[in-house]
Amino acid sequence: MEKNLNYEEAYEELARIAAEIETEAVSVDVLAERVKRASVLIAFCQAKLRSTETEVNKIIKQMENQPL
Template sequence: MKTTDLTYELAYKELTAIALEIETESVSVDILAEKVKRASELIEFCQTKLRATETEVNKIIKQMENPAG
């Protein structure tokens, strides 16, 4: 899945699946590095999404506290 098609929910779901595979040792050593790299990308995506959402929510709250006019 391309990152442009990714939502937070899909990224979190994929990240959870990767974590479970690693925890249960069901990941082949041959693809472990690939899974860890993908997990890293998903974590970065989720953190960016959360920061952007937090910024937007804070902006909305400020507008509600100080309505123009």
Template sequence: MSEALTYENAYRELQEIAEEIEMETVSVDLLAEKVKRAALLISFCQQKLRATETEVNNIIRQMDTGK
């Protein structure tokens, strides 16, 4: 069973990909695949952060109007 993608999992995988590329342990044959995966993970993380920011702002706004 595959693990559900969470922000933490995506970020961890991004770190691993970056490390592999920096250490030059990724073969040329796999490099494009790794970069595509990294782009997908970055997009996922950005969406999660935006959604969280919106939710937090809504909660703060509700707290301010409830005073």
């Protein structure tokens, strides 16, 4: 995966791939390539979401432990 790829870019690329496949704009010759790229993007997005959830939960716990 590219080092500078962010969630928004990955999601947009994934949406483009899905649209190509849905509208049959992708040829059979490159279909497997697009599906493979989509699976990589999905894994990236899932990892990013899990990481963000963990970080947010950590911040919430810290806030809850601070005295008012």
